[in-house]
Amino acid sequence: MLSTPKERGFFFPAEWHPHEATWITFPHNDHSWQGxxxxxxxxxxFALIKAISQGEKVKINVNHEELxxxxxxxxxxxxxxPQQIELFVRExxxxxxxxxxxxxxIKNDNSExxxxxxxxxxxxxxxxPFDADDRIPKAIAKDLGLEFLSPGIIMEGGSVEFNGKGTVLTSRSCLLNPNRNPHLSQDQIENYLKAYYGVDQVLWVSDGIVGDDTDGHIDDTVRFVNENTVITMVEPNVEDDNHGVLAQNLKELKEMKLLDGSPLNIIEIPMPEAVVxxxxxxxxxxxxxxICNAAVLVPIFGCPQDAQALDILSQLFTDRPVIGLSAxxxxxxxxxxxxxxQQEPKAAL
Known part of the structure; x- marks a missing residue:
């Protein structure tokens, strides 16, 4: 009997695959944003919600009725x-x-x-505590009437980046950190990624940026913009704490090959000024x-590098506008x- 998603012909699509909706969990935790x-x-x-809602539904996990x-x-x-917003009350x-x-x-033929x-x-x-958040995937599967599979190991969506053509990018500092799955080797983690994300290749960079409490999520450093092109963050200032780690990531990216043997097409984007x-x-x-249906929504921080980043990304994404929103x-x-x-991809149901 075929048991893993990959064996059954399922894979995690690239973010630019058309969305049915975007899921968010409405913030209420004073530990993340104090006072x-x-x-x-x-x-x-709400500006983020509005921008996403221009092209798809926004489905929101809401902690209680008052919220x-x-x-x-x-x-x-x-x-x-409001017709573009769906609210789901759950802890x-x-x-x-x-x-x-x-x-x-989604299935390879986009049918399921x-x-x-x-x-x-x-x-x-x-x-x-994080037990309520840990229950959310099962709750959403129930909402949508979808099958769910539970591999039984720790994994975070921000730690993995997909091109939709069999490749996933991730970082050693996060996925190999003993605070996640200390009983698993790198090879074993790769096997889980391949089996449950439906990929054929795992590419690793070393680390993440300063201030990132996730131990180095890939979505702050390297992102696919099409199946063979990545943007990678760089820090030109050699005195900055991010310079060395981002230079190391760039060096590693230059040595990588995709499944067809071709190198990555790498586009460098300078980091913003330090946000202190x-x-x-x-x-x-x-x-x-x-990347949502209506646009590519880019966080900007009110510094000179904002315009350069938006210009570079606008040249890479030609099928939808690139919009900078304050973060x-x-x-x-x-x-x-x-x-x-978190995107909910559209399937030809």
Missing amino acids: EKLSHMYPEY KNFILAELPKYNID TNDAWCRDHGPAFL RLIVDWRYNAWGGKYP IDEFRAPGSYANFY REIIWGQGSFHCLT
Whole structure:
């Protein structure tokens, strides 16, 4: 009997595959945005919702009825079409749906979908409790009437990046960290990635950026923009703490080959100026963009590098607009647009 998604012909599509919807988990946790910072980030968060809703439904996990009523009252203030919003009241711990949300796979012929329900431990047990977020993939599978499979190991959506053609990029600092799956070797982790994401190749970079409490998620450093092209963040300032690690990642990318033996087409994007808030350096990065149906939504931070990043990405994404949205308040929670979202791909049902 065929048991793994790969054996059954399922795979995780690239983010630019058409979406049925985007899932988010509405922020309410004061540990991520302390005190007034939570309310200060809401305008940026609703701007993100509005931009996504221009081309697809936004499905929102909502912690309780009071929060649901707050969201419904806020939508008209931001001119968001309520018909594009679906609210699901269930217990949640935090906002990072990329990591605790479901991994949607589609069949090779695009006829079916299923959900992979990875375990979630809040980046190595850093931020308990996380049990409610860990239950979200099963709850969404029930909402949608989809089958789900549970591999039984820790995995986060922000730690993996796909080209939709058999390749996944990830980082050693995260997936090989003993705070995730200490009982598994690199080969064993690769086998899980291949079997449950439906890929044939795993490519590894070393590490992530300063301020990233996820131990180096790939979605802050390297992203596919098509099946053979990646953007990678670089730090020109040799005195900056990010310079060395990003230079090492670039060196490793240049040595990689795709399944057909061809090298990666690598586009470099300079990091923004250091985003320092209350003496804390947040993990600001243009790589944390989100590709939705209507646009590519890029976090910007009010610095000169914003325009350069948007220009480079606009030349790479020619099938939809590239839009910069402020993330200066959101980034205090140590994540941005990609971290907050999880795409539900469209299937020819």
